[in-house]
Amino acid sequence: MILLSILYSLVLILVMVAIWIYMQTRIFQKTVVKQNEILQENLAFNLKKYENNTQKYTFLESYNKELLKKLFGITQDLLIVKKAILEDAINGFL
Amino acid sequence: MNYFICIVLVLFSATISWGQNRAQVYNDSALDIYKTDSKKAIVILEQGLMIAEKEGSKKEKGRILNSLGIVYRDLGEFEKSKELSLESLKNTNDSLIVASAYNNLGVVNRNLGFYEEAVSFLIKALSIYDAKGMMRESAVTNNNIGIVYSFNDVYDKAVEYHLKAKGEFEKLNDKKGASEAYNNIAIVYANNGDLKKALEYFKYSLKLESELKDKKGVAESLNNIGGVYYYLEEVDSSLVYFEKSAELEKEIGNYSGVGSSYNNIAQVLIEKKRAVKAKPYIDSAFVYAQTYKVVEDIQAALQNYSDYYQANNLPQKALEYYKRLTNFKDSIQNLDVKNKIAELEIEYQTEKKEKEILKQRADLAEKERDISEKNSFILGLVGLATVISLLGFLVYNQQKLKNRQLKKESELKEALIKIETQNRLQDQRLRISRDLHDNIGAQLTFIISSLDNLKYGFKLPDNLTAKLETISQFTTATIYELRDTIWAMNKTEISFEDLQSRISNFIEKANSSSDAITFNFRVDQDVDSNKLFTSVQGMNIYRIIQESVNNALKYAKASIINVQFLSKNHQFEMTITDNGIGFNPDEVLGGNGLLNIKKRTHELDAELEIISSENKGTTIRVFKILNT
Numbered sequence: 001m002i003l004l005s006i007l008y009s010l011v012l013i014l015v016m017v018a019i020w021i022y023m024q025t026r027i028f029q030k031t032v033v034k035q036n037e038i039l040q041e042n043l044a045f046n047l048k049k050y051e052n053n054t055q056k057y058t059f060l061e062s063y064n065k066e067l068l069k070k071l072f073g074i075t076q077d078l079l080i081v082k083k084a085i086l087e088d089a090i091n092g093f094l
Numbered sequence: 095m096n097y098f099i100c101i102v103l104v105l106f107s108a109t110i111s112w113g114q115n116r117a118q119v120y121n122d123s124a125l126d127i128y129k130t131d132s133k134k135a136i137v138i139l140e141q142g143l144m145i146a147e148k149e150g151s152k153k154e155k156g157r158i159l160n161s162l163g164i165v166y167r168d169l170g171e172f173e174k175s176k177e178l179s180l181e182s183l184k185n186t187n188d189s190l191i192v193a194s195a196y197n198n199l200g201v202v203n204r205n206l207g208f209y210e211e212a213v214s215f216l217i218k219a220l221s222i223y224d225a226k227g228m229m230r231e232s233a234v235t236n237n238n239i240g241i242v243y244s245f246n247d248v249y250d251k252a253v254e255y256h257l258k259a260k261g262e263f264e265k266l267n268d269k270k271g272a273s274e275a276y277n278n279i280a281i282v283y284a285n286n287g288d289l290k291k292a293l294e295y296f297k298y299s300l301k302l303e304s305e306l307k308d309k310k311g312v313a314e315s316l317n318n319i320g321g322v323y324y325y326l327e328e329v330d331s332s333l334v335y336f337e338k339s340a341e342l343e344k345e346i347g348n349y350s351g352v353g354s355s356y357n358n359i360a361q362v363l364i365e366k367k368r369a370v371k372a373k374p375y376i377d378s379a380f381v382y383a384q385t386y387k388v389v390e391d392i393q394a395a396l397q398n399y400s401d402y403y404q405a406n407n408l409p410q411k412a413l414e415y416y417k418r419l420t421n422f423k424d425s426i427q428n429l430d431v432k433n434k435i436a437e438l439e440i441e442y443q444t445e446k447k448e449k450e451i452l453k454q455r456a457d458l459a460e461k462e463r464d465i466s467e468k469n470s471f472i473l474g475l476v477g478l479a480t481v482i483s484l485l486g487f488l489v490y491n492q493q494k495l496k497n498r499q500l501k502k503e504s505e506l507k508e509a510l511i512k513i514e515t516q517n518r519l520q521d522q523r524l525r526i527s528r529d530l531h532d533n534i535g536a537q538l539t540f541i542i543s544s545l546d547n548l549k550y551g552f553k554l555p556d557n558l559t560a561k562l563e564t565i566s567q568f569t570t571a572t573i574y575e576l577r578d579t580i581w582a583m584n585k586t587e588i589s590f591e592d593l594q595s596r597i598s599n600f601i602e603k604a605n606s607s608s609d610a611i612t613f614n615f616r617v618d619q620d621v622d623s624n625k626l627f628t629s630v631q632g633m634n635i636y637r638i639i640q641e642s643v644n645n646a647l648k649y650a651k652a653s654i655i656n657v658q659f660l661s662k663n664h665q666f667e668m669t670i671t672d673n674g675i676g677f678n679p680d681e682v683l684g685g686n687g688l689l690n691i692k693k694r695t696h697e698l699d700a701e702l703e704i705i706s707s708e709n710k711g712t713t714i715r716v717f718k719i720l721n722t
Contacts, residue, residue, distance in 0.1 A: 001149070004467065007474040014481040021488045025495060032499040039506040046513040053520035055630040056583055060527050063579055067534065070572050074541065077565045084558055 117146040117154035121161050128165045135165050137452050156186025160195045172202045193222035204242045212242045233262035249286045273302040293322045313342040329366045353382030357394040369405040531580050538573045542566055588632025590617050597639050604647050612654045620661040634694040642670040642714050645687050650674020666719035676706045
């Protein structure tokens with residue numbers, strides 16, 4: 001009888017432990033899901049930023065080429081004007 | 095999970111209560127048979143007591159001890175009965191068992207002549223039954239108290255308690271109990287010498303027995319009433335009741351009862367000098383008594399014969415029957431002894447066999463108990479194994495989940511670190527680009543300033559002045575373009591408000607050199623006004639609007655320019671309309687402005703539609719702009 005009582009008490013205690021482990025797992029699952037959500041949000045934000053930056057970078061690459069062309073054109077024109085002024089000055093001097 | 099826990103708990107409690115139930119079964123079956131076979135009942139109760147002691151159940155031990163007390167009381171062993179009930183009280187606090195023990199002690203003490211103790215115990219039992227609302231038990235106890243008072247010649251109290259019992263039986267609609275209570279009251283009055291009252295209550299009892307159609311009860315009541323009439327010396331009435339009683343006994347086939355009633359009738363007739371009529375009753379009574387071997391009735395009949403012949407002046411006959419009576423009494427005594435020996439022998443043998451049977455039963459019960467215990471143990475082990483497996487599964491599951499989550503988390507973190515590094519790198523590149531633009535902006539401003547100084551400071555030929563003006567304008571346009579680009583690149587996102595204010599500024603500057611222009615910027619209600627474009631998207635949209643407005647001002651000479659944003663099927667649409675002179679699209683398609691608009695539209699992944707005809711204004715529609 002005593003042995004039976006001990007056996008059934010043991011079963012009862014183990015059942016309690018099983019319930020406790022089950023509850024712990026559930027709590028862990030919830031916490032982890034929340035953490036993952038935060039990480040996912042962070043990642044999504046950074047991906048969007050990366051995409052924007054890439055767009056900007058591509059845009060600037062082409063724009064910079066265009067800008068350099070323009071600067072080259074301005075420089076060229078300025079050199080031509082300089083040359084004309086110098087020629088004019090030399091002709092006047094001669 | 096909950097269901098499993100419930101099963102385990104039920105099994106656990108069922109195992110604990112098993113021992114108690116078995117002892118109670120022994121107790122109940124013994125009480126069922128003790129009236130008919132008290133010795134067997136004792137053996138069963140002793141087995142039950144052993145089980146209760148083995149299981150350590152004090153409650154069941156107390157119950158069985160009290161039941162043994164009741165059985166011994168029934169056997170007339172009052173001292174033993176008293177001891178057992180007192181022992182029972184030491185073992186249990188269960189109120190019903192305690193009340194039963196008190197009741198038994200009350201009855202035993204009454205039989206032992208300890209009336210004060212008897213009343214004390216019975217009143218204790220009564221208070222428990224009353225508190226528990228157990229009316230039947232309360233009625234029986236009231237009856238017992240009444241009987242104790244009756245024994246002590248306290249007739250008032252006796253009647254009071256019997257009346258209480260009667261009332262309770264009536265409430266329970268227990269007519270048999272009420273009839274017994276009436277009978278008890280009648281006996282109290284008869285003992286007290288109040289024969290009329292006694293007669294009255296016997297008649298109540300008779301009425302109830304008649305209602306119950308209990309012929310045996312009716313016959314006994316009639317006999318009682320007949321007896322009272324006999325003592326009241328109302329011979330005729332007495333004879334009527336005795337005869338009715340005899341008739342009923344005959345009806346139910348109780349011929350020994352018939353013989354007894356006939357003997358009564360005969361006795362009354364002889365005593366009241368009507369001996370002539372007595373002879374047939376005595377004859378019948380004698381025949382019935384001999385047939386059914388009722389010793390008392392045989393003796394009564396022989397006595398009646400003797401009295402009858404004496405009353406009829408036949409002394410020899412009277413003496414003869416008197417001798418027969420004496421001889422019969424002697425033979426009965428011998429017969430009694432023989433019968434008793436034979437009975438004892440049978441009883442001994444029966445008891446021996448019963449003991450053997452009971453021993454076998456006890457062995458069987460013991461084996462059954464062992465098997466049951468083993469089954470419970472196996473069940474417990476199976477339960478334990480199941481729970482351990484469940485526990486293992488849960489732990490494994492938990493670890494698996496933890497590992498999976500850790501892996502997932504580390505993957506996410508790794509991806510995050512990579513992308514953050516990339517972002518930092520790009521941020522750096524963009525910053526360098528911004529610094530470069532700032533530097534170029536400053537250089538261009540310096541060029542413009544230098545050109546202005548050159549123009550106004552020196553006297554140059556006209557062709558050179560015109561050239562310098564062209565360079566200055568081109569440089570200014572380049573600075574504006576650069577500023578717009580810096581504006582767009584410095585923003586993370588561009589809203590409608592940003593676009594509107596930037597274009598308004600542009601129009602204001604352009605307007606200062608031409609006639610007043612009406613500019614309308616409208617965002618449709620369907621479009622989310624909080625919508626944000628990426629900086630590149632915003633830049634391209636701005637350039638398209640800028641180019642269109644520039645064309646409208648420069649070539650179309652428009653006075654009204656409308657910019658409208660719509661939303662269709664989750665995609666944006668932008669429409670720029672003016673009321674200018676318009677143009678023929680086939681002729682001017684190769685222009686720089688329109689090519690720029692096409693290029694920007696292509697970069698937006700959108701589609702372009704230009705509707706224009708001479709003097710009917712121009713509509714530039716950019717649609718299917720992706721909703722980012």
